[in-house]
Amino acid sequence: MTVDRWLGRIPLDSPSVFLKLVPTLVGFVIALGLTFIPGVMSAHLPVFIVGATAVMIGALLLALLVPWRRVGPRWTVAVPLVAMASIALMRIGTGGSTSAIGVILLLPFVWIATEEGRRNIVIAAVGIFVVLLGPILVDHDATSPADLLRAFFSPVIYLIVAAVVNEIAHRSRVQLAASRAVAAQREELLEQAQRTQDELVLNEARLKTANRLIQSIWNAVTEQSVIGTDLDGVIDVWNPGAEKMLGLTEAQVVGHDRRVIEFHLVSELEDRLRDMDARFTTVVSADDFSALVDTVRAGYADVRDWTYVRADGKQVPVQVAATPRIDENGHRVGFIFVATDMTQAREFARLKDEFVGLISHELRTPLSSILGYLELMRDDDEAPLSDEQLQYLGVAERNAHRLLRLVGDLLFTAQVESGRFPIDITDAELRSVVSASVESARPGAAAAGVALVMEVPDEPVDVRGDTVRLGQAVDNLVSNALKFTPAGGSVTVSLRRDRDEAVVAVTDTGIGIPAVELSQLSQRFFRASTATRNAVPGVGLGLTITKAIVTAHGGRLDIASEEGVGTSISLHLPIETPAPVAEAVPGAEAAP
Structure with missing residues (x-):
């Protein structure tokens, strides 16, 4: 049995008043029995012994019959006081100050002194004083000065003893309460630890099951290459699909500081970097991870066509979806590249x-x-x-x-x-090209109720290009702007010089295009969701043709749009002689 449990059995604050009365009751019964033995304890005043017995019975009934749980613990001292009165009567009846029964007084005295509260110190001392004073009041003629001194001096000693006993009992209660609190806390911690252990076992089983499932799925992904990198592009994830597509095992790549850009065509990375910032005048280093993750760093997923280079040098056309890797705190810790082989497609x-x-x-x-x-x-x-x-x-x-x-x-x-379409590069004056497109579109703009505005400079803007094809590109942009602009809106066609570029911009106040769809506009037959919702006619070839023409002239196509506000599409053409992307086909018939 532990100390805490043993202390818990001590009835210092027990609500059972009867159990606390039992020691006093036993002592009283023994003393009462001794009065019937000749020569042991004489009964000088039998009436007081009878009265003492009656009072003790009253104390017993009081302890048994009163509902002390409802009355409250502060009133339980009434029982030891009644028992003390019974012992006082017994003491008077068996010799008064010389009676040996006085030693039983310690039992109710200690009971009262151990009760919670400093007032019980005084109650215990006063009770002892009354008991000691009883024989003097009953038989004062036989009282000696020593009896008087004892009657008045002993309560002081008892008062001191009561204070000590009360303090010890108080500290014992505090320690007991602390021990019980610690024990309860220990039990709660043990239960919590058991619950935690059970949860850990369950979670471990779930984790193993999930890991097996993930591993099965991971091993089953053989048709898509999944490559994971840190923030600098160093590869730390390499799935079986990557092994199949690029011809290297995971052991040959992970842990060897291999970077994902090592498996890309240098020319494609350079082109992408130039598109990201057209102000670059020198060839940007192809060893720049930004070419792959610039859009992802801005907070968007990026799906783009690239060309992977296998370990044996073979090129594989792929479509790569780049997304961020997020940790449990929501911080970006790297990137994931999921590539699909587009060779058959x-x-x-x-x-x-x-x-x-x-x-x-x-x-x-x-x-x-x-x-x-x-x-x-x-x-x-x-x-x-x-x-x-x-x-x-x-x-x-x-x-x-x-x-x-x-x-x-x-x-x-x-x-x-196919990479070959007819284009005839000559000197082209863009003012006339823009003016011709605007004048051709004015009747349609007037019929649609859309204001068509042209802004061209006074001085000529000359480029090297195919006048017919450039006119076709501008016609497509103006036609699209008019189709997507409701009545009452406006379309502005402007021409300006921007350092070494000529810029033709077509800006409308139409229905706009969702931001997530801007990267798909130049795909064949693609139509924005706003176009389908508003039943705008078309087949989705205009921007595809326009971008091809601009690219063939060494330029670029910039698109900016906000849904419900409008769209601005600008053609940037180099003023110096371009190196055409598409090869002219001699004698080929030009498509209208």
């Missing part, structure tokens, strides 16, 4: 482009023939058509021309994808 696209180009080329001949015969019917003076027939003929001509333009656009995009 590119081959399918090439075959599709060849098919589209073939079909488009074959469609042009019958369409041109149809338009020719429609023109002959309109100009036939020998058999003139009625007004109604001319109206029908006009509808047929407009639709035939529309179909011919669409076929031309399809043929042009197919030529762009």
Whole structure:
């Protein structure tokens, strides 16, 4: 049995008054029994012994019958006081000051002194004083000076003893309460530790299951390359798909300070860096990780086409989705690059482009023939058509021309994808190109209720380029701006010099484009969600053609838009002689 449990059994603050009375009751019964033995303890005044017995019985009944739990512990001292009165009567009846029964007084005295509260010190001392004074009051003639001295001096000693006993009991209660609190806290900690251990065991089992599942999934990802890096681009994650795609095992890459840019084409990294900041006048170092994660650092996921270079030097066209790696505190600790092999997709696209180009080329001949015969019917003076027939003929001509333009656009995009489309580089004056596009679009702008504004400088702006193709690019931008601008809005077409560049900007106050869709605008057949929601007609080829033309002239296409506010698209063309991206096809027929 521990000390704490042993102390817990001491009835210092026990609500059981009867248990506290038992020692006094036993002592009284023993003293009462001794009075019946001749020569041991004589009964001088039997009436007091009877009275003492009656009073002790009253104390017993008081301890048993009173609901002390409801009355409160402060009133329980009434029982030892009654017991003390019983012992006082017994003491008077068995010899008074000379009676040996007085020693039993210590039992109720200690009981009262150990109760909580300093007032019980005084109660215990006063009780002793009354008991010692009793024989003197009953038989004062037989009282000696020593009895008087004892009656008045002994309570002082008892008072001191009561104070000491009360303090010891108080400290014992404090220590007991502290021990119980510590024990309760220990029990609670043990229970909590047990619960924590059970949770840890359960979580460990769950973690093992999750790890096995993740490992199974990780090993199953063999068609996509997953590469993880730190903030500087050093590779620390390399999945089986990366092993298959790039020809290196995880052991050959992870832990060897290999960087992800080592598996990219240098030329593509340089082009990307130039696009990020067109103000660069020298070749930017290809060993710049920013080319891959600039968009991700800005807080956006980035999906872009790249070319991976395998360990054996073979090039693999891929589409890479770059995302940040986040720790448990929400801090970015690196990047994840998920790449999909686009070799088959590119081959399918090439075959599709060849098919589209073939079909488009074959469609042009019958369409041109149809338009020719429609023109002959309109100009036939020998058999003139009625007004109604001319109206029908006009509808047929407009639709035939529309179909011919669409076929031309399809043929042009197919030529762009193949890397060869017709372009004739000469001296081109952009003021006339912009003016021609604006004047051609004015009737449509007036019909749509859109203000068309042109801002061109007074001095010429000359570039080296294909006037027809540049005019086609500007026409596409103006046409798009008018289509996406509601009545009452405005479209501004401006031309300016910006150091060594000529900039043609088309700005509208139309429906705008969501920011997440801006990077996809130049893809073939892509249409913004705002266009589909507002049922704006089109097939999604205009910007594809425009970007191809601008790129062929060594320039770039910048797009800025805010949904519900408007869009601004600008063509940046070098004023010096460009190195055309697309090779001119001698003798090729230009698509309209």
